[in-house]
Each structure stands twice: as structure tokens, then as C-alpha cells.
Amino acid sequence: MHSHAHPHTHHDHDHEHEHTHEHPHEPAHEHALVHGTPVAIERDILAKNQLIAERNRGWLAGRAIVALNLVSSPGAGKTTLLERTIRDLDGALPLSIIEGDQATLNDAERIRAAGGRAIQLNTGTGCHLDAQMISRGLDALDPPPHSLLMIENVGNLICPALFDLGEQAKVVILSVTEGEDKPVKYPHMFHASSLMVLTKTDLLPHLRFDVERCVRYARQVNPGIEILHVSAQTGEGMQAWYAWLHARCQAGT
Numbered sequence: 411m412h413s414h415a416h417p418h419t420h421h422d423h424d425h426e427h428e429h430t431h432e433h434p435h436e437p438a439h440e441h442a443l444v445h446g447t448p449v450a451i452e453r454d455i456l457a458k459n460q461l462i463a464e465r466n467r468g469w470l471a472g473r474a475i476v477a478l479n480l481v482s483s484p485g486a487g488k489t490t491l492l493e494r495t496i497r498d499l500d501g502a503l504p505l506s507i508i509e510g511d512q513a514t515l516n517d518a519e520r521i522r523a524a525g526g527r528a529i530q531l532n533t534g535t536g537c538h539l540d541a542q543m544i545s546r547g548l549d550a551l552d553p554p555p556h557s558l559l560m561i562e563n564v565g566n567l568i569c570p571a572l573f574d575l576g577e578q579a580k581v582v583i584l585s586v587t588e589g590e591d592k593p594v595k596y597p598h599m600f601h602a603s604s605l606m607v608l609t610k611t612d613l614l615p616h617l618r619f620d621v622e623r624c625v626r627y628a629r630q631v632n633p634g635i636e637i638l639h640v641s642a643q644t645g646e647g648m649q650a651w652y653a654w655l656h657a658r659c660q661a662g663t
């Protein structure tokens with residue numbers, strides 16, 4: 411990913427450093443401090459999160475549970491994909507779900523209405539789930555051994571990329587209504603994900619969305635990313651998604 415970083419980024423970065431060193435007592439230094447302090451706090455938070463994430467990963471591995479962290483922007487279609495998956499698989503894969511949203515129980519209720527097991531976590535002001543929340547969620551949900559756990563993260567393409575939950579893989583859902591440039595605009599999320607599910611493909615006839623360019627962008631930030639094309643509405647491509655899930659479970663449980 412970094413090999414594709416834009417020259418402007420490097421230039422600005424270097425410039426800021428030069429500026430800070432050359433004029434340590436001028437406003438530019440304060441400017442640097444304002445930027446530095448949150449970074450230090452973030453480092454501590456991430457380090458603590460990482461420890462708990464590793465504990466979750468051990469707990470899950472001990473029970474042969476495959477956990478996937480589903481990330482996307484709001485409304486990309488995560489819950490719809492899960493609802494259809496539950497209905498179509500109809501118990502063929504033991505599946506439970508942790509739903510993350512800032513507020514409401516809506517998504518967990520939708521999952522239960524589709525016949526799935528789910529608990530809802532609300533993050534309040536938070537823009538992502540963290541490993542501690544998942545640890546408590548696992549206690550409450552108690553997913554059975556040799557099962558699949560789907561964690562639907564809070565909808566946004568930024569914060570959830572930073573926080574390991576102890577999952578086996580991140581799956582990024584991108585809907586065709588969002589524009590094909592999202593992988594290069596939010597590269598961290600696409601870099602961190604093992605699979606990109608390009609969804610709402612039933613809407614393609616109504617849009618100017620260049621699928622090939624989107625795929626190219628995704629591979630630009632993550633050459634190894636797997637890509638599936640689905641519509642949770644028409645069912646197109648869903649068999650490949652189920653095959654991917656089965657393969658993950660076979661390898662991991």
C-alpha cells in the first residue's frame with residue numbers, strides 16, 4: 411500500500427517535520443504538539459486493545475470458532491447480507507452474530523427475525539467496536555464450539571480498520587452505490603480486509619459504476635484481497651459467498 415502513497419503525502423509530512431525542528435518555539439511547534447498528543451493516547455489505546463484482541467483470538471481458537479469482522483460504510487448492506495445468509499444456509503453452518511451500532515437494537519432484531527442468534531452492542535459515541543466489547547459480547551452470546559461468528563461492526567470505513575477484535579479475518583462490504591473509488595480513498599480498511607464483497611450488483615444497470623476500476627483500486631491497496639460480487643436482493647453471487655464461508659470454516663474449525 412505504501413508504495414502507492416501519493417508523493418504529496420510524503421512531501422507534506424517531511425515539510426511538517428522540517429518545520430518543527432527548525433522553529434521549535436514558534437506556533438508551528440504547538441501545532442505539532444496538538445497533533446502529537448492524540449497520537450500517543452491512540453497508541454496506548456491500541457496497545458491495550460491488541461492484548462484483549464489476542465485473548466479473544468485464543469478463546470475463539472480454543473473453541474474452533476471462526477470469527478469474521480464485517481466492516482463497511484453505513485447502509486452498505488451488512489445486515490441484509492447476514493439476513494439472507496441465515497435464511498439460505500438454514501442451519502447448514504452454525505452461525506451467531508454480534509451486532510455493533512452506536513444506538514438501537516434494530517439490527518439484532520432483524521437477525522432474530524431472520525432466525526439467527528444475535529446480541530446487540532451499542533457504542534454510544536464510539537465509531538467502532540473494540541476487543542473489550544467483544545470479550546463481553548462473547549460472554550453474553552456464548553457461541554457454540556465449531557461455529558461461525560459474524561461481527562457486524564459500526565458502519566464507517568475508518569475507525570474499525572484500526573481495532574483488532576480477535577477475528578480471523580475482516581470482510582469489507584462495498585455497495586455499488588458508494589462509488590468505485592472507495593478502496594483508494596479509505597485504503598486502510600481495504601488493506602486490512604481479506605475479502606471484499608461488492609454488493610447491490612442488482613443496481614448496476616441504474617448507475618455509472620465501473621466494476622473493473624473498483625476491482626483494480628481494491629487490488630492496488632491490497633494485491634491479495636479476494637473479491638466477490640453479490641446481490642442480497644436477487645441472490646446473485648450468494649453461492650460463492652457461502653462457498654467462501656464454508657472454506658473458511660473448514661480451514662478454521
Ligand SMILES: Nc1nc2c(ncn2[C@@H]2O[C@H](COP(=O)(O)OP(=O)(O)OP(=O)(O)O)[C@@H](O)[C@H]2O)c(=O)[nH]1
Binds near residue numbers: 483484487565611
Ligand atoms: N438493491 C439492493 N438493496 C440492498 C441490497 N442489500 C441491502 N440493500 C438495501 O440497502 C439498505 C441498507 O441495508 P442494511 O443491510 O441495513 O445496511 P447495513 O450495512 O447493515 O447498515 P448499517 O448497519 O446501518 O451500517 C436497505 O434499504 C437494504 O434494503 C442489495 O443487494 N440490493
Ligand SMILES: [Mg+2]
Binds near residue numbers: 488489490562
Ligand atoms: Mg446493519
